[in-house]
């Protein structure tokens with residue numbers, strides 16, 4: 095059996111890297127004494143995968159991880175036990191048990207919803223959102239492992255809006271097509287002819303697909 | 315911290331190296347509300363987070379203070395230069411990790427003194443905290459600045475910056491001191507009155523209550539109390555019962571990588587082998603052991619509360635722990651299932667039991683570290699390192715036969731009476747180590763022999779039998795290092811040597827007097843910090859600081875002190891007496907050894923204090 099757990103990575107931990115977070119979660123699982131599974135081989139480690147690494151600097155409101163366990167475990171029990179073993183800035187919010195054959199969250203992931211809070215509010219950029227979206231293409235330069243690459247991010251943007259001084263967006267997040275919130279904001283501000291301000295990014299939710307609609311990844 | 319500053323801080327953290335160092339919020343750290351505590355203590359480690367969090371003392375004292383219902387302890391480390399500079403630029407004061415409270419808002423600000431070359435970081439931290447650096451400039455609203463740790467045994471170099479020192483084992487005196495400050499606060503006492511209360515506690519030294527006079531030649535004439543009720547000599551604190559002593563049942567578990575990221579079990583404190591260069595061996599006397607039961611219980615709770623995958627046993631000479639093999643076996647039995655490995659970091663070569671070697675490597679094959687310290691038997695006798703060449707060769711052969719292939723050997727150069735023969739002896743031992751490896755049949759030894767020999771420069775330390783000797787001059791050291799490089803052109807051996815200028819400054823400060831404080835201040839003012847880090851060590855600036863202060867570093871490092879000279883640290887009674895140290899010094903020069911006092915008391919001085927030395931009292935049937 096595998097556990098799908100939704101967790102929060104709080105503001106205090108936004109500059110803790112992916113590998114450090116992974117290790118913190120593994121240690122918490124050890125402390126929890128839950129029947130977790132280890133990899134085979136010479137240096138066994140706890141089996142644990144995150145749906146998608148979070149950008150350094152961002153807060154994760156509903157991140158998702160998959161934890162294979164031995165036998166059957168009650169999800170409510172899993173949630174309580176693990177929460178008791180976690181530091182205050184990491185919290186399990188929901189938990190669901192699935193079969194081992196269930197596709198991994200990494201494979202089911204399609205997109206993510208974000209918010210960004212620009213320093214000094216979003217009033218200046220808000221009027222440009224409509225025209226920005228009306229563009230047929232939005233060229234952007236993506237840094238990849240093999241260098242820089244020009245891409246059109248327009249098809250990767252599924253939603254872009256502004257409310258209460260915050261910018262909201264739903265963006266592609268899958269192997270073949272990923273647009274980071276930081277990249278979108280960079281293009282948006284350039285389009286508006288404004289200097290990109292300092293902002294705090296939150297990843298609000300990871301999304302999978304049901305038919306043609308996005309649904310929370312943990313429900314897929 | 316105010317919201318505006320906090321916002322600035324958040325922004326700044328995105329720009330500095332390793333921001334995780336400043337995040338806080340780790341598992342098992344304090345979550346007490348700052349405003350509700352009656353007594354607040356900022357525990358300051360004058361180095362980076364990664365170094366400080368690896369240190370056991372901070373974990374013990376953090377636990378002890380937070381255990382008091384009225385006490386709160388939070389941690390502070392030295393911001394790396396990029397962060398320190400940015401904080402100054404943005405007007406962000408030094409803050410604690412837990413609640414991000416400015417350090418100057420704490421009642422007590424405590425520094426642990428682990429090595430002399432961290433002293434400029436103390437000034438850096440006080441300055442970033444906006445606390446006046448000199449104790450005499452602090453007012454009623456400023457925190458009391460206290461300090462402890464091994465380097466505090468010579469409190470004089472930092473005497474002008476520290477309000478009160480705690481000398482010796484910290485477990486009890488820390489609580490006493492905090493309680494006294496809390497009481498003073500409650501009664502609305504003045505700073506001075508509180509310091510007077512503190513001076514009455516055993517182990518507490520308040521530098522401002524002592525006047526130092528100097529002779530015309532620059533040596534200390536006297537250090538005497540300048541008010542009634544202050545002891546002429548401050549007796550160090552001794553925790554006699556290690557089983558009864560507090561020990562944390564949980565450690566903070568860092569997010570980011572630190573140097574020693576594991577459970578540490580202190581199995582013993584003190585060492586009675588009596589190596590004459592070793593300050594720890596003198597100031598942590600007598601030997602006190604934790605019982606097997608207590609250690610297993612601590613291991614249990616630490617394993618549960620941390621989730622760590624490794625337990626290391628710590629003491630000055632773990633091999634001397636009476637039930638070492640039993641302890642390792644018991645730990646392995648318990649934790650093999652949970653995939654926890656056991657490691658022994660500091661083993662002495664003369665009683666490594668082959669069996670325990672085999673047992674540790676079953677769990678984890680780390681390298682073997684041995685410290686013969688000197689290259690010849692003659693010099694090992696001078697320093698009373700009771701280890702023979704046969705011991706060493708047997709130990710490494712055993713290790714190679716048990717499947718180890720990495721050996722680290724530690725030596726010192728510049729020890730009293732050292733000759734060229736002793737230097738060649740180091741190379742000789744390395745050769746014999748390599749030969750020992752090849753003496754093991756090919757099919758029984760592990761592949762990939764790696765012998766590393768590290769040679770450091772000897773630094774004479776207070777409260778050792780060598781506290782009177784002069785350090786080798788830089789010229790002499792350099793000559794020796796050049797020859798060593800020749801001798802050490804050996805196949806299969808990596809040779810490391812240490813920066814001699816750093817050891818020279820360490821020698822100046824470790825046996826320094828109160829006037830050295832101005833040199834430290836000047837060096838810091840001129841940009842020195844993180845002196846222990848190669849990339850930040852600025853030797854020229856230090857030399858200039860001596861010059862500006864009109865002091866000669868050679869006077870501190872090179873000078874041989876006459877036995878009757880008043881030493882700056884004579885105001886501290888460390889347990890071991892001067893008579894004992896003189897006896898040992900004289901025996902050293904004759905090349906006579908002194909036996910381990912578990913085989914009979916050597917009257918080091920601890921026997922003067924009732925109940926302090928279990929070995930002495932047991933032998934006398936007290």
Ligand code: SF4
Pocket residue numbers: 586599600601911912914915916917918919920921927928929930
């Ligand atoms: S008093 Fe005697 S037995 Fe105790 S530490 Fe000193 S020399 Fe050893």
